[in-house]
Amino acid sequence: MATPVPHEGPPRPYLVSIVLPCFNEEEVLERTHQRLSRAVRDLPHEIVYVDDGSTDRTWQLIEKLTGETPTARAVRFSRNFGHQAACLAGLREADGDAVVLIDADLQDPPELIPRMVEQWLKGWSVVSARRSHRQGETVFKKATAYTYYRLLASLTQQPVALDTGDFRLLDRKVVDFVGNLGESELFLRGAISWTGFPETSIRYERDARGGGETKYTLRKMLALSRSGLLAGGAALPLRLPTYLGVASLAAAVGVGVARQDPSRSAQLGAFGVQSLVCGVLGEYLISVFRQVQGRPPYLVLERIRSTARPTDPAPKLVEEYA
Known part of the structure; x- marks a missing residue:
């Protein structure tokens, strides 16, 4: 101690x-x-x-x-x-x-x-x-x-x-x-x-x-x-779009190399990722908004x-x- x-x-x-x-x-x-x-x-x-x-x-x-x-x-x-x-x-x-x-x-x-x-x-x-x-x-x-x-x-x-x-x-x-x-x-x-x-x-x-x-x-x-x-100033949530974007590009390259067509599940997965990213950013915006209100x-x-x-x-x- x-x-x-x-x-x-x-x-x-x-x-x-x-x-x-x-x-x-x-x-x-x-x-x-x-x-x-x-x-x-x-x-x-x-x-x-x-x-x-x-x-x-x-x-x-x-x-x-x-x-x-x-x-x-x-x-x-x-x-x-x-x-x-x-x-x-x-x-x-x-x-x-x-x-x-x-x-x-x-x-x-x-x-x-x-x-x-x-x-x-x-x-x-x-x-x-x-x-x-x-x-x-x-x-x-x-x-x-x-x-x-x-x-x-x-x-x-x-x-x-x-x-x-x-x-x-x-x-x-x-x-x-x-x-x-x-x-x-x-x-x-x-x-x-x-x-x-x-x-x-x-x-x-x-x-x-x-x-x-x-x-x-x-x-x-x-x-x-x-x-x-x-x-607490957690930086990772704000960096999620970058990480997910890189992962998506890598997946796209993999699909192209394998000559596989995008499936319905892949489309839904992409939509889910976009929604997750928007939700994370939205939480930060809400926090900023409440602070700016000054109540x-x-x-x-x-x-x-x-x-x-x-x-x-x-x-x-x-x-x-x-």
């Missing part, structure tokens, strides 16, 4: 922010809050909930939990903007000298946070939780996740942390940098690796969900994968502030936005 580059060390006293993106987590949220509170009770901390447009009782539970916990606060989106947007909002809201991102479904153990803080205190700017085993997930999801991250690492022009999700601790410098990137479709995992700040990892076994169903449907997983490839990645509907924050002039209140 490489020697960490000192990040000037945390101030004394320091604050650790724990950010929890939430989307329809009513079945598990109270248990998550209890386990998290026990796990970090000896750390100077704040808890930041981000409700990503839940349609169940998640926000009502967050209001209850923040009312009972002086160090907890929350923001609520106007609608569902997606997990990456919720993580980004949490980073921007957090005041901590270090910020921990962790999902609210109890797949990632909050008891690991003190160990992550220990590594941060040693000088690491990024402390990732690397999964050695994934319980409660299908063989298909495990296999595709394993393959995807290795494919991403081979295609992109930046380092990629293998078998690592968004369960990470980030130093304030990393948080400020990532939070101000200004990308409309931020692929957080890739952005963190791209910064190049000193990073270490802690291995753990990922548990099954504490309740409810996964919010990462196949469609959302495909969208996240696409964002990772596009945001914010999320909209905050309301905010619950913490009674423990010294900057608050009054007890906990709700700020509403039109």
Whole structure:
């Protein structure tokens, strides 16, 4: 393991922010809050909930939990903007000298946070939780996740942390940098690796969900994968037309030498190749279009502030936005 580059060390006293993106987590949220509170009770901390447009009782539970916990606060989106947007909002809201991102479904153990803080205190700017085993997930999801991250690492022009999700601790410098990137479709995992700040990892076994169903449907997983490839600067997809063109010319020469007539299947194959190339280029154009639009990645509907924050002039209140 490489020697960490000192990040000037945390101030004394320091604050650790724990950010929890939430989307329809009513079945598990109270248990998550209890386990998290026990796990970090000896750390100077704040808890930041981000409700990503839940349609169940998640926000009502967050209001209850923040009312009972002086160090907890929350923001609520106007609608569902997606997990990456919720993580980004949490980073921007957090005041901590270090910020921990962790999902609210109890797949990632909050008891690991003190160990992550220990590594941060040693000088690491990024402390990732690397999964050695994934319980409660299908063989298909495990296999595709394993393959995807290795494919991403081979295609992109930046380092990629293998078998690592968004369960990470980030130093304030990393948080400020990532939070101000200004990308409309931020692929957080890739952005963190791209910064190049000193990073270490802690291995753990990922548990099954504490309740409810996964919010990462196949469609959302495909969208996240696409964002990772596009945001990571993968050059291979843009070079596909060249490679396919050379292959097509070689095939044409081969057919001519063998004096074989083009078949119906060959015509359909050529059409399929053209469609694939157009689709790849279209994905990049869509990404560029969304970036040029300049729309914010999320909209905050309301905010619950913490009674423990010294900057608050009054007890906990709700700020509403039109």
